[in-house]
Amino acid sequence: MIYFAFFLGLLSTCSTTYTPTSHVISNDSVAHADEPFLQKQKFLFDVLRNIYQPSEIDEYRSPIKKWITDESKYRDFKAVSKFFQLFKTSFLQKGEIFTIFNKWHLQQTHLLFNLFYYSIDWDTFKENVVWARQNVNEGMFIYALALSVMHRKDLQGVELPAIYELNPYLFFNGDLIHDAMVRRMHDSEYGFYDGNIRNAASNKYTSTFAVNYHGEGKLAYYMEDIGLNSYYFYYMLEYPAFLGGAEFGLNKDRRGELFLYMHQQLLARYYLERQSNSLGPIETLNWKFPLKTGHYSMLRYWNGIPFRSRENYFTLNMKNDAKLEQLLDYEQRIRETIDKGYYLLSNGSRINIRTAAAVDVIGNMINGNVDSIDQEYFQSFEMHARSILGQSDHYRLVDELWPGPTMHYETSMRDPIFYQYLERMLGLYWQYKSYLSPYTFDELNFKGVEIKNLVVDKLITFFEHFNADISNGLPFNSEKSQGRSTWNYTVFARQKRLNHKPFGYVLTVQSEFSGKGVVRMYMGPTFNNIRQLNDVKKYYVEMDQFLINLVIGENVIKRDTRDFYFNIRDRTTYTELYKQILRSIDGEEQFVLDMSEAHCGWPDRLLLPRGLPSGFEITFFFIISPHHEPSVVQYSTFYSPVSCGVGSGSKYLDALPFGFPFDRELDTGYFVTKNMIFNNVSIHQVSGIKINQTA
Incomplete structure (x- = not known):
């Protein structure tokens, strides 16, 4: 899902010549x-x-x-x-x-x-x-x-x-860590029992402590999901703002555009989860204090200090007034540049902001990364925003900090105000896009290609228990463990999580064209007319994208969620993966390099929002476009079985803008073409808990 996994290329093959990395036997x-x-x-x-x-x-x-x-x-x-x-x-x-x-x-x-x-x-x-x-x-x-x-x-x-x-x-609340430590203190066999249940500690979401006054506590199962928060951490690790230039090649991956689109997709997915819980629209952060949305985290740092909470109707202290003024000034610089449509560099060069390609310039500018056209002038208002919301200070001495969740990539998405911040930040993205002309009929259409029918399996979601290995965070003493290895010691955090039943769909396409096409699949809010779609298109989530070879006549395209391009499965636990490595070293098995442990993708089980027992209606949207060959052929500069392709410049299937065709204003007179189809579907949540052993 989402351009979250443009990083993937799972199990794909490359048609061009490329020498695999060393240490690979293929x-x-x-x-x-x-x-x-x-x-x-x-x-x-x-x-x-x-x-x-x-x-x-x-x-x-x-x-x-x-x-x-x-x-x-x-x-x-x-x-x-x-x-x-x-x-x-x-x-x-x-x-x-x-x-x-x-x-x-x-x-x-x-x-x-x-x-x-x-x-x-x-x-x-x-x-x-x-x-x-x-x-x-x-x-x-x-x-x-x-x-x-x-x-x-x-x-x-x-x-x-x-x-x-x-x-x-x-990732796990302090009460769970405390529970595991106390059990270990009183039971020397805890962590060594056969079977997971006797070595598990139950983890509760912070629903009872979160911002229930404003409703977000209902979403704790989603906002605190370890797969969701891991995804965000890994993306920001792949494209850290302080790395760039020719050496790392991150700009070859359209990093500015990717930064904006990734966050837009995160916001859209959160919006759909809100809607399935009967919550209202996402408020836009306005920086007018007091801020009503508080957050009471139950996380604790290793040293025992709790994460700093933010009270409801939080008031900015006097020390942060100057920081807020600076933040608003940085934001205004970006807004003025977008409205002017150009930026003059110190050498007199003029950067045109009124082109489709300028999205990369805008993204780097907002991200404040080293590939920005003028990092010193535009700075990083993200750094200031996070420190204000986290009630911390990025200028304080290293030993004077008490950060809240927005001060860590791993925990930002647990805090509902993070999404309000994204609404504001992405307002800059949409401001830039508003100056671009709507796509023409010819840009939207695929001449001679018509989607005649769509059939989708029933959509079912459920909650399941899973056990995640937390033993790496717990104290271990081999002497008190009768000399047993830390690798034989495993403690699990037991928690419920959202999942869905795998589903498939069938597209029937009539074509007068023979050759390559690209299918894009989205889900988003339902709408009554195209004018309303213009308002909600920013909440459409890209679920899948793939290449097809069309033939003249009828084409029947069958696809299953197990094939979806952006999704990854559960990771093998630390301990089990280590044991696989040892067995491979001993020659008992071969260690397969197939991206099955990939970090660069969206958790498959979060593909759909929760839904309702009576059904939660959303819209699926499909569009088939001509294949626009990217400037560098996909997978041609990295070996996809062992790499996510960061900095390769060859991660992408085609050259169309991320989010096409929803990334610009829609011309309601001709937007819907024959190569598109909208279909309303219902997501049904079933009761009961299923069991899954690992995260």
């Missing part, structure tokens, strides 16, 4: 990891185990006093030397709260990333990682290591454990 149908790859994978799982305490592994527990200082061991020693200098004077201590939205934390994280990223070979990287594991703040270490693994070319295909297992404190 045959005609599947790729397997070789021994060096498996050793890298094992090391990373080992070094991240029980990250908040000294490693139980002797090799990584012996004190390392120094990082590698040899200049020849780095591809960019100048960048790394800045880390050497700052670490000696001031760096966030272990055990302190970390947030990437603090200016100083961000600076230090970037330098730590440089230490890992510019290490010239695996041995240098490994030694620096072990040193950092012992000496650097845990949250910063997780972020910088995950970022380097994602962007180092020699680590493509290497997977880290799911972020909700690495750092469960940002």
Whole structure:
């Protein structure tokens, strides 16, 4: 779903020539990891185990006093030397709260990333990682290591454990963690029993503590879903604002446009979930205080400090008045640039903002990333907005922070005001789009192609129990565990989650054209006429996109949700994946590289909103368009079985704008063409709880 998984290319094949990354053994149908790859994978799982305490592994527990200082061991020693200098004077201590939205934390994280990223070979990287594991703040270490693994070319295909297992404190409420610790204290066998149930602790959503006065507590099952929040974290990790330029190539992925579209899709999906719970429209954040929407988080940091809550009718303190003025000034700069239709660079060059391609310029500008046309002038109003809403300060000293949920990517989507902020931020996107002409009839139409019929299976959703492995966040002592390994110790968080029954559809298409076409599938609010569609089109969610080969005559297209392009399945737990690695090293099985552990996609089970027992009506929309070949052929510059393709420039199926044809104002006189079809469907929620063992 959503351009969330433009990153995917799951199990796809590439028709052009490309040399696979090293450490891959492939045959005609599947790729397997070789021994060096498996050793890298094992090391990373080992070094991240029980990250908040000294490693139980002797090799990584012996004190390392120094990082590698040899200049020849780095591809960019100048960048790394800045880390050497700052670490000696001031760096966030272990055990302190970390947030990437603090200016100083961000600076230090970037330098730590440089230490890992510019290490010239695996041995240098490994030694620096072990040193950092012992000496650097845990949250910063997780972020910088995950970022380097994602962007180092020699680590493509290497997977880290799911972020909700690495750092469960940002995904599961404090009462659950406390419950698990108390059980462990009184029962030495807790975590070692056969079967999951006896090793589980029940996790409750914060519904009883959330903003029930305004209704959002009903949505806790969605806003606190670990798959949803993991998705957002991974996207922002792939495209961090402080990385860019020719070296990382993120601009080749239309990063500005993707940033805007990804957030628009997140907002649209949230809107549909609100509608299925009979909640009203999303309010737009207006920065007029007091802000009525509070949020009472039940999360606790590792050090026991609770997340900072925001009271209903929150009033801005005097210290933040200047910050708010600065925020509004940055926002106004963007609005004025959009309205003018151009921007003059310091060298006199004129950037035209009135073109379709300028969406990338606008997105980078709003994101405040290093690929922005003038980062110093436009800054990042996101940083200011999050710190105001999180009642924190991105200029404070590193040890004076008490952040709320909006100060972390992993927790932002738990807070209802985040979506109000998105409404405001995306107002800039729609302001820019309002200056573009509606698509013409010829741009919308596919001459000679007509969708004659659509049949959709019954749509059914349900809640199920699942067990997520949280043992990595719990203290473990091998001596008190009778010498048993931490890898035999597993504690689960047991929680209910939304899922749906797989469904399919059949499109019947009559074609006078023979060749390639692209099918796009959306879901969104129902409407009475095209004028009303103009108002609600921003809440349409892209569910699927795929290439078809049309033949002259009748074409019957059958598709199942298991085939949907943007979706990913559940991840294997940390412990089970580690055991697979060990069995592969011992030659008992082969470690398959097929993206089955992909982090870069939308959770399949959140494809549909909850629905109602009596049925919740939404609209499915399909459009078949000619295939507009992208500037770089899809998958031609990366090996899709082991990579999400970030920075490759070849992730996308075609060159049409993200969200086409809903990304511009609609001309109601001719919008609906024969190559489109709208169909109202009902989502039925069934009662009862089903069982699923893993997240």
